[in-house]
Amino acid sequence: MDQLTFAGAPGIIVLSAYAVMMLAIGFWVSRQRRGVRDDMQSYYLAGRNLGVLVLFFTLYATQYSGNNIVGYAPSAYRMGFAWWQSVMFMTVIIGGYLLFAPRLHKIARENRFITPTDWLRHRFGSPAISLFAALLMLWALGNFLLEQLVAMGHGISGLTGGTVPYQAAMLAFVFVMLAYSWLGGMRAVAFTDVMQGIALLIGVLVLVAGGLYLIGGGLGDAFGHVVTAEPDKAATPSSEGSVSWLSMLVLVGIGAAVYPHAIQRVYAAESAATLRRSLARMAWMPLITTALVFMVGIIAIQLYPGLSDAESEQLVGLIANDVAGINPFFYVMMILLFGGVVAAIVSTADSVLLAFSSIISKDIVRQHLAPSAGEKTVLLVGKVGGVIALAALLMLAWNPPTLLVNIFVLKFELLIQIAPAFIIGLYWKRMGSGPVLVGMVVGALISGGMALAGVPTLYGVHAGVVGLSVNTVIAVLGSLLVPHRDAPDPGEADTAGPKADAADPREGSPGEGSAERATG
Incomplete structure (x- = not known):
């Protein structure tokens, strides 16, 4: 991405436009929330009123980051047809959701869950399980957020041709992310997800179309070239490779489905029917997104033979350069694509930060440190705690030590x-x-x-x-x-005896939040 011929002023203009739109969404949502009780349900779950369209796009943004675009295409280039597993494991994630999401949504709504560990507390009644699970989730979220910060800095610096340095790029968009997240909570995050989701979908479609134009043929020609020119990339995988493929399906299919920010979107759905309809649409997205990115990598085998592993990491930038040179339409679309990639990275980071803050608020402060604290106090502590964690991760992302980066890969x-x-x-x-x-x-x-x-x-x-x-x-x-x-x-809902949080009067009545409905 650091060799884009359309970098510089056009990239700065596009990124500035994305930043302004994100801030505008946060400001608009904050105005819509005036008069609505400022509690954890409203801030972290958008009042449990996300409709089909917004829920679909925020689920989409949860699973598809900008890293999927710039990272998966080089993997397809290096591995060939074996990387079709990426389409499979992104599909299996939907199956992972369906194992528990509709049933959990019903229980969560009846018991007013806020964080994923609320379910564990309700089900097992064990503080040790809840605390250990919360720590595992915070570790995974910290890992994910660190990845997004590094990608954010490199992506913005690359799009602007180095005009905006890596560190300055991170700081600028972290400020933007904090501003609209603080103002609007999950509702602001969900609406920015809609924006970046549309940008990514359109950009990837145009990138594939431009790549096919460059090779002067269709997908059959690109696949045929791989078979004849680099048969190793079309070979049947080894037994261990096949086992690894199946193992990856389990690891990612279940692991991504139980991401804390993914589970909170299950909680935030307006109804079980809304959740099912959104998941049904999500089932098609691997073919519309991951499969297209896979095709970019396969097309690049013909366009750029012989790239080293390090050189292949710049693959999306290379093909975007050439596609941008076709005509002014493709030039503009490639600028928008990379702006969308950066927006997708920021949009993923804000979801992670919101989930991180909610676990601090509900599972650490409310449950263990200050059980008698008021709702607004706990919410503020969670927000500030998220900012402190983000500052610590920024220090790591600024010039990350290798040892710590290796530790953080445990996600x-x-x-x-x-x-x-x-x-x-x-x-x-x-x-x-x-x-x-x-x-x-x-x-x-x-x-x-x-x-x-x-x-x-x-x-x-x-x-x-x-x-x-x-x-x-x-x-x-x-x-x-x-x-x-x-x-x-x-x-079933726990109706016998007092409930840890559902019966807390500080949580508000079950009908609260309807004033901030997002039917989509």
Whole structure:
């Protein structure tokens, strides 16, 4: 991206326009929220009133970052047809949602959940499980946010041809992100997701069309070239490669579905029907987004043969240069594409920051540090805590030490360890808190230990999936072996006795938030 011939002033203009639109959305949402109670439900979940269109785009933005565009095409270039797995695992994520999202939405609405750990607290009644899960989520979110900050700096610097330095680029858009997130919460984040989602979809479509124009043929010609010119990239994968493919489907399909910011969008849906309709549309997006990015990488094999691994990382910038030179229309669309990529990175970062702040507010401060604090106080502490965490991550992203970066790559490997408690615990009443906690801790230790020891896979199976397998066995067998204690039906609201947060008068009435409806 640092060699774009259309970089410089045009890039600065486009990025400035995106920044102004984001700030305008935050300001508009803040005006719409006047007179609406400033509580965690309103700020973190948009009053639980996201409609089909807005929910669809914010789910889309949750799964598709700018990194998917600039990172997946080089992978397709290097791996060839084997990288079709990216389309598969982005599709499996929707299956991961469907394992638990509609059922969890019903329970969350009845019990007024705010964060993912509210479900664990409701289901198992174990502070240890809730706290450990919250720490795993904060780690994964910190990792994800660090990735987005680094990508943000490189993306903006590249689009402007170095006119805006890496560090200045990060600071400028972090300020923009903080401003509109602070003003409008999830509602502002969701509406910026709509903007960046449209920009990405249009830009990728034009990029593929321009690439096909450059090779002077269709997709069949591009695929045929790979088979004849580089048959290794069209070869049948090895047995271990096939196992790795299946392992990746499990790791990403389940791991991405239980991202905290993804679960909060499940909570924020206006209704179960709205959630199902949005997920049904999401099922098509891997073919419309990831498959198109895969095609960009395949087309580039013919356009730029022999690139090294390092050179291939600049692939999207290279092809965008050539597409921009076709005619003025493609020139303008490529500028908009890269502006959309940057906006997508920022939009993903704001979702992560919002989820991070909510966990600090609800699961750390409200549950453990200051249980008697008022709603506005806890919300403010969460906002400030998110800003402090962001400042710390900015320091890492400024000039990241290699060791810390290597540690922070532990994302899905650790996060996926909460999946048995979320998915199995949602359907199986007998699942016990003790075995769940032990399984979660052992799974995290195995996954983290393998990754840090430089053993990312075991016979093709990813460290996170190895840990998840052991975790699940411990949780299931342990629940069968230990004496069974009656637990609330995982599919029903907890109506017996006081509820930790649902009965708190500071949370407001179930009907609050309707004034900020977003039907989409």
